[in-house]
Amino acid sequence: DGPYLQILEQPKQRGFRFRYVCEGPSHGGLPGASSEKNKKSYPQVKICNYVGPAKVIVQLVTNGKNIHLHAHSLVGKHCEDGI
Known part of the structure; x- marks a missing residue:
């Protein structure tokens, strides 16, 4: 089979508030579904094959x-025009 993308961890559904541009820079990355207060995780994908x-x-x-x-x-060092 050809290459495909496997989602290893989805973004967290609740508990994350997006910031307006006027509020200044981002306050951190988008947490992953299994993220906890003392154990942070982030959305992950894997390219297979x-x-x-x-x-x-x-x-x-x-x-x-x-x-x-x-x-x-999306904003960040590697984002351009929201991508």
């Missing part, structure tokens, strides 16, 4: 029957 360099592009989308780009954007 592939060897070599790869670029994974991530976007926030809504969760539901009709998937749309989420109103919030």
Whole structure:
């Protein structure tokens, strides 16, 4: 079979408030579903059946029957225009 993406850890569903641009820089990474107060984790993916360099592009989308780009954007050192 060809390459595929395996999601190892989903983002945490609750307990994370996105910041407005006027509130200043980010306050940390998006926590993973198994993240706890004293044991942080983050969303993780794995590229299977592939060897070599790869670029994974991530976007926030809504969760539901009709998937749309989420109103919030990703920010960070390696993000450009919310991607």
